[in-house]
Amino acid sequence: MxxxxxxxxxxxxxxxxxxxxxxxxxxxxxxxxxxxxxSKTYVTEPTENVYKKIDSYAGRKDRAILMCFSHDASTMAELFPMEVAILRHCFERKIPVFTICFMPAAKPLMDYAIMTAKEDYNVQSGIDYLSFGYKPYGLFLPILLGMGDDISEAVETDDQGRKIDSLPIMKEIRNYNEMNLVIDFAASAAVYSWIIYARAKFGVNVAAGITAVMAADNYPYLQTGQLTGMLSGLKGAAEYEKLVDIFATHRDENGNIASREFSKEILKETWIKLSDIQDRRYKTARIGxxxxxxxxxxxxxxxxxxxxxxxxxxxxxxxxxx
Amino acid sequence: MSFELISNTIAAILTLCIFSFLYKDNPFYKFAESLFIGVSMGYAIPLVYENAFIPFVWTPIFVEHRLIILIPTIMGIFYIFRFTKNLSWLSRFPIVFGMAIVGMGVPMSIHGSVLVQMRSAMLPLDNINTVLIFIGTVTILMYFFFSKEHKGLYGKITNVGVWFMMIGFGASFGYTVMARISLLIGRIQFLVGDWLGLIK
Known part of the structure; x- marks a missing residue:
């Protein structure tokens, strides 16, 4: 046996x-x-580059960024904190920001991100930011290419059905020469379309906010400079949250907002205790x-x-x- | 009871229904899964109708009387014939137009994914990174050259390529684990923080 x-x-x-x-x-x-x-959040160079690029448009009316929401709720945990952090950065530093999505499921997330970020800011749609809203995916290429000539012709109306050429935010912004940075938030290879069409044809700066799964696929584009920067997953979101806290929403001794320019030295020296940040929405990724x-x-x-x-x-x- | 608490409670119950699959398949999981598909479709259909059909079909044809729009509209309707046995061939016409767009992307894809990548791989070998890129690119390309048997010295060189690929797969897998854990963290943050209020 x-x-x-x-x-x-x-x-x-x-x-x-x-x-x-x-x-x-x-x-x-x-x-x-x-x-x-x-836990210490080390800021990596791709994230730094996105932050610096956006920050270089601070206070300018003739520069803007476009945030393209290409994901649904299944990847919200990774991408939503980075979207809120970037919107906060733009609202704080008075950078005109546009948003657009080509997926029905991305529309509520886009609205929610704007709503979450603008709660603490006195910003107005059409003046400080503008949501182009949901556009059918069949129009992705015509809009992407059309914005190279004239944004108001390619997009026509905003989220609320207003003709965008009459809105104050569009006064000094015509095409990719002004809206010179596109950030695509995706859990797929959506950013690739921006690289091969917008970047190759119009020379627009393209950055990616992507899920960690997609990060390895996008490194070749980062290494060749076709991507200006990249936020990868929850880690990228945590890094961006930290940069916004240290520089964009920095407060002086009296507690007043005193935004400052990006500096490696300040970044190295500054230590932010998560318990000091009262609003949980602004530290979601770092808690995560x-x-x-x-x-x-x-x-x-x-x-x-x-x-x-x-x-x-x-x-x-x-x-x-x- | 506030609206937020009610909506969070419903979302939390549905999340727990989905998580119950980790124990074993059960009717609660199936219910939540079916509900999700139904709600997604229910949400998408009126949104597409409002943002695609009305401004790009209805208004141009019936309000502005731009009859030229009938041509792409009919082309679009041809897609639906895919589901019929006798007329499914009609769906090939819109597909042809779709393929034309793919064709437009080919030169740009070659630029972004081949030419620029090649240029970046042809850098002076003056630091460890460029040396590694050089060795990795050459050995992996040699590995995918199947006209020569991977034996002897050639086999050893292609083995180096295999190691480079394994490191690449490892990095991808590590990122995948990180991504999946992040999604779980997001849901648990919702359950523990937004619903139960235990995160400060």
């Missing part, structure tokens, strides 16, 4: 019900969210990164345990039983 091998720790780990792993992952996310700590840190450690531990277990049990199987 065959003897049953004694089950050691690794045997048990190999046969562990996957639902226990789900439970541990859930706990490793829930606990850091409830008991927050200050706390949980991300713990979850990653857990996953690394699982991978190590799984591999050690695999090799131990394999070695045992190969060894001849006396």
């Amino acid at each position: 065959e003897k049953i091998k004694p089950r050691n720790f690794f045997d048990r780990m190999q046969a562990l019900d996957r639902r226990y792993i789900y439970l541990v992952v859930a706990l490793s996310i829930i606990l850091p969210l409830i008991i927050p700590f200050n 990164m706390n949980a991300q840190t713990v979850a990653h450690v857990m996953i690394i531990v699982f991978i190590l345990l799984g591999n050690v277990g695999y090799f131990v049990t394999r070695k045992k199987d190969i060894e001849p039983t006396g």
Whole structure:
């Protein structure tokens, strides 16, 4: 009769019900969210470049950025915080900003992002910002190419059905020469269309706010300079939130807003305690990164345990039983 | 009970219904999944009708009497014949126009994805990054050259390409894990923070 091998720790780990792993992952996310700590957010160069580019338009009426929302609610966790952070940056530094989407499901997210960001600012649609609204995807290329000549002809009406050429925000903005930065927020290869059409044909600066899944695919475009900058996933959003807090919404000793220019030295020296930021909407990504840190450690531990277990049990199987 | 609390509670219950799939497939999960598909379609149809059909079909033809718009409209209707057995061939006409647009993108794609990438790979080998890019590009290209058997010295060189690709796949996988965890974090932030109010 065959003897049953004694089950050691690794045997048990190999046969562990996957639902226990789900439970541990859930706990490793829930606990850091409830008991927050200050994990350090290092700002990477692609994020810095997006921030610097947008900030270079501060206070100018003849420069604007276009934010294209190309995602639905399934990737909101990663992309929404970066959209809010960029809108806050624009509202704070008086940078004209346009928004557009070509997916029906992106429309409510676009409206929600604008609503969330503008709560603390006295900004008006048509003057400080403008939502072009939802446009059918069939018009994506005609609009993308048409904006190279004349935005008001290509887009015609805004979110509220107003003719955009009569709006104050359009006074000094005609085409990509003025609206010189396009940021596409996507969980897909949507940014690629902006690179190959808008960038190649009109030389417009293109940046990407993308989910982490898409980041590796977009690095070649970043490395070749076809992307001005890139925010990758929740980490990119956390980095941008930090930059906005340190520079755009910086406060002086009296608590008044005193925006300042980007500086590597200031960035290096400044330490922001998350508990000092009262509004949770403005630190969503950074709180999330706390949980991300713990979850990653857990996953690394699982991978190590799984591999050690695999090799131990394999070695045992190969060894001849006396 | 405020509207926000009611809407958050409904969203939280539906989120938990979806999460219940992690335990095993069940009717709550199926209900939430079907509801999501129905709501998405219900939301999209009037939005497209309002933003596409009315301004680009109805108004030009019936209000402005620009009858030339009938041509693209009929072309668009041809798509629907895809579902019929005898007339499905009509759907090929709008597809042809779609392909023409794809054709327009070819030279620009070649520019962005091939020519500019090649130019950036042909940099002076004066730092470790450019050296790595050079070795990676050449060895991977050699790996995908299947007219020569991967044996001997050639096999060893292509093996280097395999290592470069493995590192690339590892980076992609790492990013994928990060993305999936981020999505879970987003939902848990909603449940624990917006719904239960436990995040300060």
